[in-house]
Amino acid sequence: MHQTLTFLRSRTALAGGWLLLMAAFGLYSAASHRQALEQEVSESGRALQRAISQRVAQHDAHLTGLSALGLAQAQPSEDFDLVARSILRFYPRIEAIDLVSVPSPSGVRVISSVTSADGSAVDPARVFQAVERLTPGKAVYGPDAKPGHYRLMKRMNDTMAVSLDIDGAKLVEGEELPRWAALTLSTVDGPLLETGDRAPVEISFGARTLGFDAPVASVTQPLRLSLQRHVTLAQLLPPVPFTLFAAISLAGLVLIRSLLRHRHEAAMARAAAEAASRREALRQHETKLAHALRINSMGEMASGIAHELTQPLTALLSQSQAGRRIAAADGLADTPLDGVLAANVQQAKRAADILVRLRAYVGKSALEAGVHDLGRHVADIVALSRIDLDRRSIALAIDLPDAPALARIDPVEIEQVIHNLIRNAADAVEQAGRGDGRVLVSLKAIGGNYEITVSDNGTGIPPDILARLFEPFFSSKPDGMGLGLSLCESIVERFDGGISGGNDPKGGAVFTVRLPAARKRQDERKQRNDDGAGLFGR
Incomplete structure (x- = not known):
């Protein structure tokens, strides 16, 4: 790793490395953002395609219902007009419903017409021309004289046909269209609805326009949906993340360059530090030797102190034991005075034991x-x-x-x-x-x-x-x-x-x-008596 990054010591190499990093990040950012935008366009297009497919399927359902109603009556009545008006009220994109006769003794004519304010007049001859070769029960698409409209017609029987005037622009509701979208909804005869600015769809990496193009799922209504999105450079390379990466990467490379520069200086100083460490180790060794000499001197002094303290402790023990005997003779056994003397005896024995062990430690002989x-x-x-x-x-x-x-x-x-x-x-x-x-x-x-x-x-x-x-x-x-x-x-x-x-x-x-825990056997030696006999004879 060190050998790989040594080239960063040069300022020119540092700038070149930074530019390479920026180019790699730019390519990655553009590719990832483009993929996200393509997915958004595709998902929006599929959602609109499903919505339009459902609405055109409703048109087929209306034709079927109206045909069934017309066939159930010998002559058209107000029931047909009532149903037609209900359809126009609840489905504003259907602007006219016409019941037309096919050739009969009375000729081609409009039997019944229900039209909204925006509906266009039907031409019965054109309806007859569209359905004359159809078998009863079949529906067919046809153009309308009014721009943006088309006709959906169905032959009911040998004497009647029904026709719907549909406003294609209303197949897409306003809230369904994304703000960025340029939409085209068209038939084989031309566009029904166009919104936004449209441009040719590119498919290369450098494309500035993303698109979705697919037919609407319908047998009777040949509609096609096209959705486009114009992509700017700022969307592919957002300025804030790009600038932030540029600053962080430059700072990182400068830091690496600084670390590499100081690495050499640290290597040169390491030799001096190791020499100083050896000198310090020698000094510590000398300190330990001096400390050992002090410990030996303290051992000799401790041995002398232990020897000197043995005599006053012996006197203290003897006097306290004598005091207990005198107190017992005067009837003062088990009194506070006797308790104080007993405590003196116990602590004098303990002090004597400590001195014995101190002498044994100094003399390098441990007690059993x-x-x-x-x-x-x-x-x-x-x-x-x-x-x-x-x-x-x-x-x-x-x-x-x-x-x-x-x-x-x-x-x-x-x-x-x-x-x-x-x-x-x-x-x-x-x-x-x-x-x-x-x-x-x-x-x-x-x-x-x-x-x-x-x-x-x-x-x-x-x-x-x-x-x-x-x-x-x-x-x-x-x-x-x-x-x-x-x-x-x-x-x-x-x-x-x-x-x-x-x-x-x-x-x-x-x-x-x-x-x-001690093994369950007799100790090889008896425990010492509580009166401390022999403690001071060592």
């Missing part, structure tokens, strides 16, 4: 997982998170099964995952500014897995972020480091599970953690 009840640890972390969500006026609901949900996990790390998901959901709800903010945490058994779902009615996840949710160091928060969801994914996958995130059709985001 055990079989634990997911429901218990989900409930614990929800209770811990409820304080923060109540402060932010966000409802926190939980849905847990009655039966234990046993899975091979590290409780502290799974609690960290759920806590991070709850905190992210609360941030999204708070960002949405909802007065009915809600976060729901549920645990369900599906097949051989357990699914922990954290959903909210917050802002949801933008489509451009969905694919990068678990990418390290990517965050949509201004102050985020982009490590939370990445670490969650690493923790869950270490226990043969998976994590996914998406949007709820009803609104908000949904994150699902899937963990395989």
